[in-house]
Amino acid sequence: MIIEYIRYTIPAGEGQSFLSAYRDAAAELRGSEHCLDYEISRCVEDPTSFVVRIRWDSMDGHLQGFRKAASFPSFFAKVKPFYERIQEMRHYAPTDVAGAGG
Secondary structure (H helix, E strand, C coil): CEEEEEEEECCCCCHHHHHHHHHHHHHHHHHCCCEEEEEEEECCCCCCEEEEEEEECCHHHHHHHHCCCCCHHHHHHHHHHHHHHEEEEEEECCCCCCCCCC
């Protein structure tokens, strides 16, 4: 399992459009056998900062499976208007330091 984090800075007044674009694009994420789950968080102290977290079955599943799937162009078209607002887009591996959810 690998976690993709995408940090965005979205100008004031565009936050709802950004969330709406990802709501629409979530159909392609849900349809991918490689996507385990996803979420978008918005910073409380700076509402222009968003983090998209997507858990993938593997890096290969994301890069070779999802990105090369027939559904990817539709996904990308939905989020492309915000592509230039990305501050970071990287893959992370979980460590053994974790707490229980609850």
